[in-house]
Every structure is written in C-alpha cells, then in structure tokens.
Amino acid sequence: MQKIKSIVLTFLLAFIIFSLFSFNSQSNASSSDLFLNNLNFDAIVNSDGSMDVTETWDIDIEDTNTLFKTFKTDKSKYSGIENVKVSQVEKNGTVTELKEINELMYHVTKNCYYGLKNKEGNFEIAWGVGLDSGSARRTYKISYTVKDTIKNCDNFSELYWQFVGKDFEINAENITGKITLPSNARDKRNIKVWGHIESLNGEIYATSPNTVEFEIDKFRHGRFVEIRVAIPEEIHIYSNRVDHELSIQDIINEETKWADAANRRRERSIVGATLIYILAILFVIGLCVLFIYRIIKNISIYKKLPEKFKKSQDIKYYRDLPDENSTPGEAYRMLKSKLTEFYSTEIGNIFAATLLDLSLKGLIEFENDNSEKSNIKIIMKNVDNSAIADNLDELAIHRFLQDATKGKTITVKDLEKYIKNHETKVINLKKKIDAETEHRIYNKNYANKNEKKIRENHTGYMAGYIVLLVFTLVSMLLFPIIMDDEAPVLGSMGDVYGGIFVMSGFLLSIIAIINIIIKNKTANKVNVFTQIGIDKANEWNGLKKFMEEFSLLDKREVPEIVIWEKYLVYATAFGIADKVIKQLKIVYPNIEDINNFHTGVYMGLMMNSSFSTSFSHSISSAMSSAYSSGTGGGGGFSGGGGRRPEEVGGGGGR
Numbered sequence: 319m320q321k322i323k324s325i326v327l328t329f330l331l332a333f334i335i336f337s338l339f340s341f342n343s344q345s346n347a348s349s350s351d352l353f354l355n356n357l358n359f360d361a362i363v364n365s366d367g368s369m370d371v372t373e374t375w376d377i378d379i380e381d382t383n384t385l386f387k388t389f390k391t392d393k394s395k396y397s398g399i400e401n402v403k404v405s406q407v408e409k410n411g412t413v414t415e416l417k418e419i420n421e422l423m424y425h426v427t428k429n430c431y432y433g434l435k436n437k438e439g440n441f442e443i444a445w446g447v448g449l450d451s452g453s454a455r456r457t458y459k460i461s462y463t464v465k466d467t468i469k470n471c472d473n474f475s476e477l478y479w480q481f482v483g484k485d486f487e488i489n490a491e492n493i494t495g496k497i498t499l500p501s502n503a504r505d506k507r508n509i510k511v512w513g514h515i516e517s518l519n520g521e522i523y524a525t526s527p528n529t530v531e532f533e534i535d536k537f538r539h540g541r542f543v544e545i546r547v548a549i550p551e552e553i554h555i556y557s558n559r560v561d562h563e564l565s566i567q568d569i570i571n572e573e574t575k576w577a578d579a580a581n582r583r584r585e586r587s588i589v590g591a592t593l594i595y596i597l598a599i600l601f602v603i604g605l606c607v608l609f610i611y612r613i614i615k616n617i618s619i620y621k622k623l624p625e626k627f628k629k630s631q632d633i634k635y636y637r638d639l640p641d642e643n644s645t646p647g648e649a650y651r652m653l654k655s656k657l658t659e660f661y662s663t664e665i666g667n668i669f670a671a672t673l674l675d676l677s678l679k680g681l682i683e684f685e686n687d688n689s690e691k692s693n694i695k696i697i698m699k700n701v702d703n704s705a706i707a708d709n710l711d712e713l714a715i716h717r718f719l720q721d722a723t724k725g726k727t728i729t730v731k732d733l734e735k736y737i738k739n740h741e742t743k744v745i746n747l748k749k750k751i752d753a754e755t756e757h758r759i760y761n762k763n764y765a766n767k768n769e770k771k772i773r774e775n776h777t778g779y780m781a782g783y784i785v786l787l788v789f790t791l792v793s794m795l796l797f798p799i800i801m802d803d804e805a806p807v808l809g810s811m812g813d814v815y816g817g818i819f820v821m822s823g824f825l826l827s828i829i830a831i832i833n834i835i836i837k838n839k840t841a842n843k844v845n846v847f848t849q850i851g852i853d854k855a856n857e858w859n860g861l862k863k864f865m866e867e868f869s870l871l872d873k874r875e876v877p878e879i880v881i882w883e884k885y886l887v888y889a890t891a892f893g894i895a896d897k898v899i900k901q902l903k904i905v906y907p908n909i910e911d912i913n914n915f916h917t918g919v920y921m922g923l924m925m926n927s928s929f930s931t932s933f934s935h936s937i938s939s940a941m942s943s944a945y946s947s948g949t950g951g952g953g954g955f956s957g958g959g960g961r962r963p964e965e966v967g968g969g970g971g972r
Contacts, residue, residue: 351380352488355455356535358496359481363549367468367557369479372461374407377488380453384426386444387460387969388436388485397558402433407457416445424972431461468557471564475555480544482537485968490537493520497545501529501553507739510548510566512573516541528553545646546573546930570939609829616836627849629856635867636860639884641762646671646891647711647755647906653862653892655847655855657765659752664893666934668751671891672715678883679705681716694730698723711754717748734936744940764851866891869901 358374375385389399405415406429416431426432428448436442443460469476481495503509506524513522513532520534522545530547537543548569549555644652646670651657660668673696676682681703684696698720706712721743722728722736737744759765769846847855865885882902 334395351382352385352539353378354488354490355492357490357493359493361479361481361495361497361554363468363477363497363499365465365555367470367475367555367559369464369467369477370401370461371464372459375458375460376455376456378453378455379447379449381449381451382447382858382972383450384424384444384446384972385443385458385969386972388443388483389436389441390483391440395467396464399433399441399443399462399464401461401463402431402443403461404431404443404457405459407459413459441662462561468555469559469561469564470557471561471566473551474566475549475551475553475557476561476564476569477545477547477549480542481542482541482966484540484542486542487539488969491535493534493537494544495532495545497530497547499528499530499549499553500555503550504552508550508552512546512577514542514544514546514576536859552709567935567939570935574938606826606829609826609833612835613829613836627845627847627852630849630853631856632855633860635864636857637864638703638861640861640882642858645709645712645755645758646675646887647751648758649858649888650891651656651755651759652764652851652855653858655852657756657759657846660748662748662938663934664750665748665942666937668891668892669715669933669937671887672712672865673719674887674890675712676716676719678887681705682719695727696723696730697727697732698725700725708760709754710757711751714754716748718743734933735935738940741940744937759851762850763848764854765847766845781873826902861885861888862892862894865892865898866894866901869904 354375354377355375356374358376360372360374362370364370373387377385379385386575403415403418405413407413414429416429419427419430419432421432422434422436422442423432423444423446426444426446427444431443431445433443443462445458445460447456461678464479465478467477469478477497482493499509508528509524509527509530511522511524511530513520515534518530520543522530522532525531530545532545534543546569548566574769574946588948640652641649647660650664650668671680677684680701683697683699685697696719703713703716706716719728719733719894722733728736756765760767865888882898884896886898889895
C-alpha cells in the first residue's frame with residue numbers, strides 16, 4: 319500500500335511540474351523574431367576522428383542584427399573547432415561567402431563573420447545579417463571541423479554529439495541531418511544508432527553501410543538534439559580520444575534503459591482536447607457521481623473476496639525438484655510468483671536453460687569446437703521430438719534452433735549472431751514463451767485465470783483514476799491563467815465558473831484518492847495463484863536457496879553429482895548458474911575430470927564457458943533493436959540522459 323501511494327504522489331508531482339513548466343515555456347519565447355523553416359546538418363566523419371559539419375539555416379529573420387551559435391568548450395569531449403566558414407545562399411542558388419574578421423563583436427558587421435572563443439571561454443560563430451529594423455527569409459551555410467569528436471573503444475568507435483544544445487534559442491519547423499562515415503560497414507545493421515530529444519518526435523536510421531540520417535519535426539527551443547552512433551571496427555577510425563572501459567553492451571544497456579523510459583512516457587502521454595469550462599464542470603461533477611458509485615461497488619467486491627493465500631509451511635531449503643515436468647520458463651515464473659511477461663534478460667537465461675534441457679532429452683548434443691577451444695557446437699539430433707510435444711514453450715525454442723541450424727550444426731557464437739540478426743523471430747519466440755508458460759501454469763491449477771482478470775481490471779481502473787485525478791489537479795492550477803484570457807468576455811461570471819470548477823475538482827480528487835486506495839487493496843487481496851501454486855512457488859524458492867548455499871551444508875545433505883545435470887537447467891533459468899558452478903568446484907574438486915555421465919561434455923560446457931549468460935546479451939540486443947531507437951534499421955528517438963555528450967551549446971540572434 320505504501321509503495322502505490324508513493325508512486326501516485328510522485329506521478330502527480332512530476333505531471334504538475336511538467337505542465338507548469340510547459341505552460342511557462344510557451345509564454346516565454348526567447349527568440350520570437352527568428353524562426354527556422356529548416357535546419358539541416360551534413361556531417362562527414364573523417365578517419366582521423368574529426369568531423370566536418372555543414373549547417374544550412376533556412377531562417378525567417380525580423381529586427382535582428384546578428385545570428386550566432388556557440389559550442390561549450392570541453393577538452394575531454396573534443397579538442398577544438400577550426401576551418402570555420404559562413405556563406406549566404408541566394409534564392410537563385412548563388413553562394414556568397416561572408417568576410418572573416420578576427421574580432422569579437424556583439425553586433426557583427428553585416429556580411430562578416432568570426433569563429434572565436436568568447437568571453438565565457440566557449441567557441442562562438444557569429445555573423446552579421448543587417449536586419450536591425452527589417453525582416454527577410456535567408457539561407458546561410460555554416461561549416462566547421464570538430465577535432466577528435468570520435469572516441470575509440472575496444473572493437474568499435476563512438477560518435478556522441480549534441481548537434482543542438484539546450485541553449486539554442488530558435489524554434490524550427492524541421493531539423494534534418496546526414497552523417498557520412500569514412501568507409502562502409504559490412505552490413506548497415508552493424509551500425510548502431512540512437513537519437514535523443516526530449517519531445518520524442520524524431521526518427522533516425524542507418525540508411526546505408528556508411529550513412530546515418532535523422533529528422534525531427536516541430537523543434538522547440540530549450541531542448542537538445544543529440545545523436546549517438548556505435549561505429550563497427552571494420553570502419554577504421556584513429557582518434558586521439560580512447561576509452562577501453564566502455565563496451566558496446568554498456569551502450570546497449572544504457573540506451574535500452576532510456577528507450578524503455580521513453581516508451582513508458584509515450585504510453586503515459588495523454589493528448590487531451592481543451593474543453594469549454596462549462597462542459598468541464600459538468601464532466602467533473604458527473605465523474606464524482608460515477609466514482610461514488612464505484613466506491614460502493616468496490617467495497618462490495620472487496621468484502622466478497624476470500625482471504626489472501628499464504629504458504630502452508632516455511633521452507634528454507636528444498637532439495638528435490640518441485641516439478642520434474644516443469645519447463646525452465648514455467649519454473650522461473652513459479653519462482654517469481656507472477657504472471658507478468660518476461661524481460662528480455664530473463665528470456666536469455668530461459669533460452670540457455672532450455673537448450674540444456676533439450677540436451678538432456680537427447681534432442682540436441684553439445685560438442686567442443688576443436689578449431690576454437692572457447693566455442694561450443696550445438697548438433698541437432700534426428701530424433702522424434704515427442705518428448706517435448708506437450709511443452710510448447712520448449713518446442714518453440716527447438717523449432718527456432720532448427721531454423722537457425724537448418725537441422726544440422728551451429729556454434730554458440732554463430733547462434734548468437736543469428737539471434738541478433740533476426741529481431742522479429744526473437745520477438746515472436748518471446749511471445750510464445752510468455753503465452754505457453756502461463757498456459758502450463760493454468761493447466762496445473764497453479765493459478766486462477768478468473769482471479770487474474772479481476773486483478774488486471776482493477777489495475778486498469780486504478781490507472782484511469784490516476785490520470786483523471788492528475789488532469790483535474792493540473793486544470794485547477796492552470797484555471798486562473800486560462801480565466802485571465804477569458805475575463806473580458808465573462809466578466810464577473812468567470813469567478814463563478816472558476817469557483818464551481820475548483821470546488822468540484824477538489825471533491826473529485828478526494829473521491830478518486832479513496833477509489834485508488836480501495837482498488838489497490840482489492841487488487842492486493844486477489845489470489846492470482848492458488849494455494850497449490852503458492853506452495854509450489856515456495857518449493858522452487860527453497861530449491862533456489864539450496865542451490866545458492868549447498869556448499870555450506872554437510873556434504874551428506876548434498877545430492878549425487880549426476881543429479882546436478884538437471885539442477886543446472888533450473889539454475890541457468892534462475893540466473894544463478896555461475897554461483898552454483900563455483901560451489902560445485904568447492905564440493906567436488908575433481909568435477910572437471912568426471913566423464914561418466916552425458917559424456918562429460920555437459921558439465922564441461924558449464925564449467926569452462928560463458929554459456930549460462932551467452933544468450934542474454936544477444937536476445938536483449940535483438941529486442942532492443944526491435945522495440946527501441948534502433949540499430950541500423952532505424953527507429954524513433956528516446957529521451958536521453960546520464961553521461962553527457964559533446965554539447966553544442968547555444969544559438970540565436972541579437
């Protein structure tokens with residue numbers, strides 16, 4: 319209950335602050351006499367780590383003498399700006415270069431420009447437009463070279479550049495850009511690309527093996543546009559900036575987290591029409607009546623629900639398999655005691671665990687790759703798969719493996735590459751695992767489908783109440799400002815309408831909060847898992863605890879080594895295989911010499927490779943590519959945050 323209250327309060331506060339900030343931003347246009355019809359960036363990355371940039375400003379100017387752009391100086395991000403040129407493009411296409419001067423000026427002489435460090439220590443490009451008391455539509459080209467903008471990392475290079483900074487003062491109808499790399503990648507999908515903009519209204523794509531393009535509509539000042547490109551090692555770039563600690567997986571994990579946050583923002587985003595205040599009052603009053611009715615009904619539902627099931631006994635360690643017919647995915651769901659969908663990292667563990675289980679059932683076989691000691695071959699066996707005919711989640715993984723191997727043989731490393739390059743198949747496989755493991759749990763009477771629907775309905779209602787409550791509170795805060803605009807028309811009636819709206823809004827808020835509390839209590843009381851399911855989940859948790867700590871127990875309590883073949887299937891699914899293996903080496907010092915079960919390859923595989931984690935990264939990468947702001951195929955912009963890139967500071971007019 320405390321957790322849901324904290325979430326509600328945090329959501330309300332964030333929404334209110336955001337709404338007030340947005341309103342304030344709209345009422346304080348910083349460069350209202352300037353507007354960019356289009357801002358285009360043409361960036362060419364050079365093999366020495368520098369980047370040549372040409373910006374084309376198609377801009378409407380009014381009562382402005384000078385345009386400028388600044389770059390925040392930071393030697394850790396780039397080493398300098400050089401080769402600055404500014405030119406004007408006439409309507410007939412004629413290009414006229416402006417005259418370079420070597421002097422800082424607040425108002426730059428017409429048709430002159432400079433590229434120098436300003437008094438704040440930042441690099442500034444400024445040019446005179448000579449429209450102190452006039453207006454015109456002009457097109458300017460600004461070109462410059464950014465030195466050492468590329469960072470060399472192990473196995474890849476990184477471009478992380480903020481083309482437009484938060485200090486940029488001009489709104490733009492459209493921002494476009496093209497980044498050209500010094501040579502071609504073997505496949506454009508090897509180029510990983512992400513874009514960050516707070517308004518989430520952009521797109522970015524790797525359009526060819528050496529080009530990346532991006533576009534943003536309706537850009538508003540006070541925001542930033544930044545691009546991040548992970549350039550594969552086959553494109554050779556030699557930069558003075560080096561970071562051996564940053565890995566491509568670090569970037570993918572970081573961008574996935576930001577993209578997930580961006581997706582949540584998209585899902586929460588509510589585009590509401592502006593309602594006439596009288597209809598708004600009637601709407602709020604009607605909701606008050608409805609919510610009072612729902613309170614009465616929800617109290618009735620709550621009273622009729624049975625008491626929450628509790629585990630029948632406390633189990634610290636459980637040494638037997640709770641359900642020998644349980645698939646790895648099913649077992650993991652029971653361990654969590656939840657029927658929510660799997661995360662991508664969880665699917666990776668379940669995939670690896672299922673391969674181990676398929677090996678035990680004789681459907682596949684592992685073999686050391688003689689050509690590469692650290693690699694493992696997976697060999698498909700021409701046997702009947704009836705052993706998993708009823709295990710549809712395992713059957714889906716087996717068929718996925720058949721597609722990848724074409725019914726023959728594949729190495730673990732090649733399988734990882736196959737996964738990364740087949741995002742759609744991975745997404746479909748995840749959906750199948752989600753659905754079939756849930757179905758198995760229902761069939762075994764571990765969970766109650768009807769009870770789950772009740773909980774989901776209550777959760778949906780609660781989300782609706784939160785949204786309506788936030789809408790009402792924000793409307794009450796903004797109402798006086800809105801009424802100021804309507805005052806000449808409404809006269810004294812404005813105060814009457816405002817008072818009724820505020821009072822009904824407060825009443826709705828109180829009723830909605832009561833509803834949220836009751837809904838949450840009802841949802842928490844629902845028994846999604848049956849008593850059998852609760853006890854079975856308790857046993858799986860006991861087994862997990864035992865596998866994590868068995869080396870601390872009396873050796874007489876530890877099962878025979880051969881049983882650990884099956885245990886390791888579930889340990890892999892639970893994400894604790896590495897811990898279990900370390901303990902096995904303590905309890906059985908000579909375990910790597912054992913060869914009397916499953917030809918010793920199985921245990922050798924787990925002892926000497928990263929098999930238990932090898933698929934998590936590739937599956938996460940594939941799903942990130944499909945859901946988020948993209949690999950070479952492209953995607954939308956995410957919000958961005960965390961480690962700041964090279965900020966290109968401000969721009970505007972004076």
